[in-house]
Structures are given as structure tokens and as C-alpha cells.
Amino acid sequence: MKNIVSCGTVKEGELLDQNYWNEKWLNQKIGWDIGFVSPAIASYFKKIADKNIRILIPGCGNAYEAEFLLEEGFTDISIIDISPKACDILNKKFKNNKEIKIFSEDFFQHEGNYDFIIEQTFFCAIPTINRNQYAKKTAELLAENGKIIGLLFNRNFEQKGPPFGGSSAEYQFIFKKYFEIIKMEESVKSISERQGMELFINLQKLT
Ligand SMILES: C[S@@+](CC[C@H](N)C(=O)[O-])C[C@H]1O[C@@H](n2cnc3c(N)ncnc32)[C@H](O)[C@@H]1O
Numbered sequence: 001m002k003n004i005v006s007c008g009t010v011k012e013g014e015l016l017d018q019n020y021w022n023e024k025w026l027n028q029k030i031g032w033d034i035g036f037v038s039p040a041i042a043s044y045f046k047k048i049a050d051k052n053i054r055i056l057i058p059g060c061g062n063a064y065e066a067e068f069l070l071e072e073g074f075t076d077i078s079i080i081d082i083s084p085k086a087c088d089i090l091n092k093k094f095k096n097n098k099e100i101k102i103f104s105e106d107f108f109q110h111e112g113n114y115d116f117i118i119e120q121t122f123f124c125a126i127p128t129i130n131r132n133q134y135a136k137k138t139a140e141l142l143a144e145n146g147k148i149i150g151l152l153f154n155r156n157f158e159q160k161g162p163p164f165g166g167s168s169a170e171y172q173f174i175f176k177k178y179f180e181i182i183k184m185e186e187s188v189k190s191i192s193e194r195q196g197m198e199l200f201i202n203l204q205k206l207t
Pocket of ligand 1: 034
């Protein structure tokens, strides 16, 4: 079975920078890729009637969420990946979809204003030291009452390198400075390989 969690071990002194991620994409070492939109995320967005909300998907990889949102009729979807190779794939895949804007850049440098940010195995890919920065940046990118919707790992990992795990208590400590924690609970719609290992999150930007 494909390992649907691993991003790889980090060697001494190695940075999780554009080169690191682009190498993964060039060699197709994308063990995190589940091949379709996470059911928990799909289920949440299926219930949203306003199809013109502005949605951002950072660290999007193959961006299955964007494909799903397109099928559901959403019209304003932005996706970011730091890997040029991943963005080549995305540019081909979405070449006829004006509803999708592709940003080949570092999420932490991105500028914009969104109603929703989707979190699907991006937070776990960034070094734990940058987690506070992620919370701050997502809050900056969200409009008033904007939300992060998605999944976080509810476990730790043995290998040295991404994915980096954690617990609800750790995440609440990081996010509560910028967000109201509307929901952070065990996901009941995780894929079987991640059953019991994920938290579904619904975080609303503090006013
Ligand atoms: C673990 S993968 C997850 C990909 C996708 N979300 C999925 O679940 O299949 C992390 C992705 O984030 C991208 N990435 C890592 N650091 C980034 C950054 N600072 N800004 C934007 N993308 C980044 C990587 O290239 C990679 O595609």
C-alpha cells in the first residue's frame, strides 16, 4: 500500500525550502497524496450556498480540493505551492479554468484577502518553529469572520522531518491568539488510513 502520510526524513542541516519540496515533486515522492479531496473538507463545502466566496488553498500539491470546488460551482479559488514542478502540473491541469488562480510562491510571502483557507496537510509540512507564523499569516490573509477549515494530524511521528504532528492542546495554544476555535475535534470523515489520527478544524478569525 502507498504510504499516504510520509513526506520524507530531513538530513542534518537540510532546509524545508523550495529545493526540498521541488525534489519531492520531481521524483514523485509524494507519499502524502491521497488522490482525491478529503471527505471531511468536501462535506463542509458542499453545504455552502454562496459559490462566490474567496477560497485559498496553501501548499496545495495536486489540489484535489480545487477540482472538487470547481465541480461544486465555486468561482474564486486560489491555490499556492512553493514547488515549480507542482505548479507546472497545476498549470496544465487547470489551464481552462479561469476560476482558479495559481501562485507559484512561498505561502508566507503571499498577499491577498480570502473568506476561507483550506488546510490539508500543509500545516504539518512546515517546521514546528514556524507554526505561530502560520497562524499569524492565515489570520492576516482572512477577511473579517474568515475561517480556516480543514484537518490537522492528531498524533506525533517518529521520523525526523515532515509530517510534523501534534495534539489539540498544542494547536489550541497556537491558534487561540488569532482565532476562535469553533471546532477542533476528532474527524469522523477521515480516510481509512488516517482514521483516528486527524482533527477537523473550524477556526474563525478573531475580530
Ligand atoms: C505534504 S504536501 C501536501 C500537499 C497537498 N496539500 C496534499 O494534501 O496532497 C505539502 C505541500 O506544500 C508545499 N509547500 C511546502 N512549503 C511551502 C510554502 N512555504 N509555501 C507554499 N507551499 C509550500 C509543498 O511543495 C507540498 O506540495
